Amino acid sequence: MASTILFWIFAAYMLAFGAGVVVCRNPVSSAMCLVMSFIALAALFVTLNAYFIGVIQVLVYAGAVMVLFLFIIMLLDLRTEVRRAWNLTALVGGAAVVFGFVGLLLRVLKSSPLYHVGKAEIWNTHLDDVREIGFTLFSKFNLPFQVVGILLLVSTIGVVILSRKELK
């Protein structure tokens, strides 16, 4: 019962702050809303017994990535946006796409009883998800893991080249 209440509280928090990202005119308030939304999302991961992913979410997303965002906002010295005239076609098109997506989602979720499964109890008492994730990562997904390492190296080099004074 308590977990149900917590689920709805954190889901509401996450969606409200997510809407704040879109609505706020000042980029700094948008970024802070995004941090709060990520923290609520980490709490939702914890309600799903994914403790490691929740911790990673707070450390990597709410920590590192958002510091990077705030740093760039500070570097570019962005002010509150001046209001501009709305492009009516873009507005109507965007709203149509978004509401179409939500309608489709509701229909899909209603279409099959498979989505109605309740949360089965985890009867294995050795719920050690860091160990399990590490084991899966290094045995089954070893090659993708190496590829991700190369990806990180390439992106680091790319960032260094992109941030040089003059781009050739």
Place this chain on the structure above:
Amino acid sequence: MTVSLDHYLLVSGLLFAIGLAGVLLRRNIIIIFMCLELMLNAANLSLVAFSRYNLTDTGLPNYNAQVFVFFIITVAAAEVAVGLAVIVALYRARRTTHVEDLNRMKF
């Protein structure tokens, strides 16, 4: 009343819709980028929900999905670093982050 899978999928889909609305409606390139992150996280939430509601024979969640989420977070961090570097280079050249003022490929 317990929380079932479709509640998580609904919340994840709504978060995705908010991110999509931000990408389509906002005009500041940094905020568009933040909304992209929101959409990635919505996908992560549904993956973790599928992992928890699909217990394996050993009675543990299906950890393949959580490893997948781990990869998504890694790739997203790399993507943010490169994307923000591109935005800074763009700002240096054009002095704006408003997408309607960035309408030429070559400058």
